[in-house]
Amino acid sequence: MQDLNTLLTAIASQHLSIETLEVRYSDRLDFHGLSVWEVRAALEAAFQAGYERGLKSRKKAAEPN
Numbered sequence: 001m002q003d004l005n006t007l008l009t010a011i012a013s014q015h016l017s018i019e020t021l022e023v024r025y026s027d028r029l030d031f032h033g034l035s036v037w038e039v040r041a042a043l044e045a046a047f048q049a050g051y052e053r054g055l056k057s058r059k060k061a062a063e064p065n
Contacts, residue, residue, distance in 0.1 A: 007049055015042035 005021070012018040016038050024030055 008046070011042050011045045011049070015045055 009021050012021055016032065016034055018032055
């Protein structure tokens with residue numbers, strides 16, 4: 001699960017300019033105004049990461065032991 005948290009934090013940082021996904025109990029720090037193109041870019045990056053992880057997993061399962 002740590003891999004997923006690291007990946008999501010990296011996507012949030014790169015595409016949404018959000019430095020952490022941890023709750024900080026401050027409206028100023030926990031709520032962000034975002035454009036739709038930023039949200040779209042982040043969703044596309046998350047989808048691509050999942051797709052690539054699935055391909056790796058499929059290739060690994062197909063390899064003979």
